[in-house]
Amino acid sequence: MFPIYPGQCRKDASFNLGVGCSLLYLIAASKNELTKMGELQKQMETLLQNVKGELKTKDAMSKAIESDVTLAYSTTDRQEGSNSNDRLSFQSQTTSIALTDSETTIVSQQEEYVEGIDELEAEFEAELERLQIHLDGENSLKPSQQQGIRVTVEDTASNRSCSLSFREAIDPQNSGTEVHCGVPPTELERRLHELLEARQQERIKELEAALERAMLKLREKEAEISWWKDTARLLSHHVPGSSSLSSHHNPRTEAHRGSVAHKSEMRRRSCQSRGHWAEVELVKGKFLNLDGCFMWTEDTVPIYHLRAFPSLPAGSPTATASEFKLSPTDEREREREKKKKKKKILLTMSVLLLILFLVSHGGVRRNTTAMALSEHKSAKEPTLDSVRDSLIRQEDTIIYGLIERARFPINSLTYDQSYAKIPGFSGSLVEFVSRETEALQAKILYPPAASVNINKSIWDAYFDKLLALLAAPGDDGNYASTAASDLVCLQQIRLLDLQALSRRIHYGKLVAEVKFRESSKDYEPAIRAQDRDALMKLLTFESVEEMVKKRVAKKAMVFGQQVTLNNSTNDNHGKCKVDPSFVSRLYGEWIMPLTKLVQVEYLLRRLD
Numbered sequence: 266m267f268p269i270y271p272g273q274c275r276k277d278a279s280f281n282l283g284v285g286c287s288l289l290y291l292i293a294a295s296k297n298e299l300t301k302m303g304e305l306q307k308q309m310e311t312l313l314q315n316v317k318g319e320l321k322t323k324d325a326m327s328k329a330i331e332s333d334v335t336l337a338y339s340t341t342d343r344q345e346g347s348n349s350n351d352r353l354s355f356q357s358q359t360t361s362i363a364l365t366d367s368e369t370t371i372v373s374q375q376e377e378y379v380e381g382i383d384e385l386e387a388e389f390e391a392e393l394e395r396l397q398i399h400l401d402g403e404n405s406l407k408p409s410q411q412q413g414i415r416v417t418v419e420d421t422a423s424n425r426s427c428s429l430s431f432r433e434a435i436d437p438q439n440s441g442t443e444v445h446c447g448v449p450p451t452e453l454e455r456r457l458h459e460l461l462e463a464r465q466q467e468r469i470k471e472l473e474a475a476l477e478r479a480m481l482k483l484r485e486k487e488a489e490i491s492w493w494k495d496t497a498r499l500l501s502h503h504v505p506g507s508s509s510l511s512s513h514h515n516p517r518t519e520a521h522r523g524s525v526a527h528k529s530e531m532r533r534r535s536c537q538s539r540g541h542w543a544e545v546e547l548v549k550g551k552f553l554n555l556d557g558c559f560m561w562t563e564d565t566v567p568i569y570h571l572r573a574f575p576s577l578p579a580g581s582p583t584a585t586a587s588e589f590k591l592s593p594t595d596e597r598e599r600e601r602e603k604k605k606k607k608k609k610i611l612l613t614m615s616v617l618l619l620i621l622f623l624v625s626h627g628g629v630r631r632n633t634t635a636m637a638l639s640e641h642k643s644a645k646e647p648t649l650d651s652v653r654d655s656l657i658r659q660e661d662t663i664i665y666g667l668i669e670r671a672r673f674p675i676n677s678l679t680y681d682q683s684y685a686k687i688p689g690f691s692g693s694l695v696e697f698v699s700r701e702t703e704a705l706q707a708k709i710l711y712p713p714a715a716s717v718n719i720n721k722s723i724w725d726a727y728f729d730k731l732l733a734l735l736a737a738p739g740d741d742g743n744y745a746s747t748a749a750s751d752l753v754c755l756q757q758i759r760l761l762d763l764q765a766l767s768r769r770i771h772y773g774k775l776v777a778e779v780k781f782r783e784s785s786k787d788y789e790p791a792i793r794a795q796d797r798d799a800l801m802k803l804l805t806f807e808s809v810e811e812m813v814k815k816r817v818a819k820k821a822m823v824f825g826q827q828v829t830l831n832n833s834t835n836d837n838h839g840k841c842k843v844d845p846s847f848v849s850r851l852y853g854e855w856i857m858p859l860t861k862l863v864q865v866e867y868l869l870r871r872l873d
């Protein structure tokens with residue numbers, strides 16, 4: 266059984282419509298085929314009838330000719346009967362019949378016969394030509410060698426009957442009683458008739474075979490159509506909302522009773538196999554009890570599981586779904602499973618989209634970084650002012666990233682290792698996305714994957730401190746989006762380390778380099794001494810840090826404003842997408858200290 270869920274209806278509507286349309290199209294196409302096949306069959310039957318009719322006509326014609334011949338010979342026989350002559354022979358091959366022992370010459374009536382067979386002759390000229398050798402042999406015979414026909418007339422006292430027997434002359438010179446003549450028209454006609462018959466038989470066989478093939482094709486088409494019908498029926502039965510494609514019926518009409526009965530048969534079987542009505546699925550909507558079985562109408566929507574449902578007595582009135590108790594356990598379980606499935610699908614899709622987004626984002630950013638570096642290169646010597654300008658510009662990107670992440674609550678499951686349960690990977694969802702992004706970026710952008718490195722201190726600081734300040738507590742289930750904005754903010758991948766926070770922090774190396782070049786005499790002793798504190802003191806500018814904190818707070822306020830076209834309402838007044846004081850603290854307590862840490866680490870190795 267296929268449960269139909271109400272939530273799917275809207276989503277599948279277009280799919281259903283598409284399926285319905287294609288089915289209708291196919292059924293229409295098959296119907297056309299069927300009609301064509303029917304026409305073809307009719308044509309063939311007509312043709313067959315014609316051929317048979319023609320054959321019959323020709324049979325009748327040949328019989329008539331034969332009887333005429335018989336009659337002619339009988340007459341001749343009677344005429345020469347007084348002469349007690351037993352034999353008749355044809356003197357002429359084509360035109361006359363002569364009595365050997367009398368002067369009587371019977372003018373042949375062959376023209377009459379030939380008239381009847383002219384048509385046949387014309388038709389079978391081709392066949393005659395094929396038999397040319399045979400006929401030539403006959404035609405080329407000399408008069409003495411000509412095939413003759415021995416005509417034996419049996420004369421009895423009581424009844425003078427005439428029998429004609431045709432055969433080739435055994436010995437034309439044998440006896441004076443045997444009269445030699447050419448091929449008589451009857452013989453010719455007989456042979457033509459035989460040929461005709463043979464050809465017609467062949468043709469009939471061909472037509473019968475063609476008819477059989479057509480019938481076969483017709484049956485195939487019929488089977489195909491019924492298959493499509495079944496498919497359509499099954500689809501309309503299993504696909505939610507597809508009922509809208511089928512026509513609406515009144516459940517109380519006989520017509521509907523038929524269509525419902527068909528469906529119910531399917532249901533009945535499944536119910537019987539389970540034994541009685543112990544466990545059935547019922548479609549919500551109007552129900553009709555026919556012949557003691559439970560029926561349903563076509564305007565059905567969701568399916569409810571029904572346990573231990575007793576069968577209704579025959580002829581019970583129409584009932585509604587609301588009259589039946591639904592199993593709450595089943596219902597809840599089904600809803601939960603449905604939600605889980607939905608979440609999984611969404612998560613997978615989001616992760617894929619996220620990975621693609623990060624990869625493309627990273628690519629763009631990398632180009633930006635290259636541009637920034639070339640900026641300095643073109644200026645030949647970066648100064649403290651120029652690198653500070655760059656840091657100020659980066660503030661915008663970071664603040665926008667923070668605003669994006671602040672859209673979601675903490676969503677701690679994004680970072681929960683036990684939640685993700687990704688086969689072949691132990692870690693949280695954000696770690697997984699990070700790793701996949703990293704691997705993909707390494708494949709696409711950076712062939713030496715080994716050079717990809719995760720900056721653990723930034724990673725830890727972000728999740729341990731920043732997140733709690735940035736995002737509101739709670740869970741809205743948007744784990745993939747959460748992970749995406751975390752990674753945009755963080756961009757912990759070292760090769761893309763000039764991105765957002767990480768980029769800014771690692772930019773400290775450049776700042777440190779500039780500082781070292783501008784005051785190398787001050788820095789060298791501390792470096793040689795590997796004095797971290799001294800270096801930290803040297804590179805720290807309290808006033809600059811205060812300015813940075815104030816500026817980013819202001820930017821957060823400006824960038825995080827809710828912009829509406831309606832100026833009259835001050836609903837959003839004072840509301841910021843990200844808390845400005847948080848951004849200020851973020852810079853003061855985390856971003857700048859980390860930038861300084863990077864500077865110290867860089868300077869410690871500067872003289873290596």
Ligand SMILES: O=C(O)C(=O)C[C@]1(C(=O)O)C=C[C@@H](O)C=C1
Nearest residue numbers: 776804805806807809810857860
């Ligand atoms: O502007 C500088 O001199 C920096 O080194 C940058 C930065 C910062 O991270 O913004 C770091 C240390 C200073 O104390 C001031 C600012």
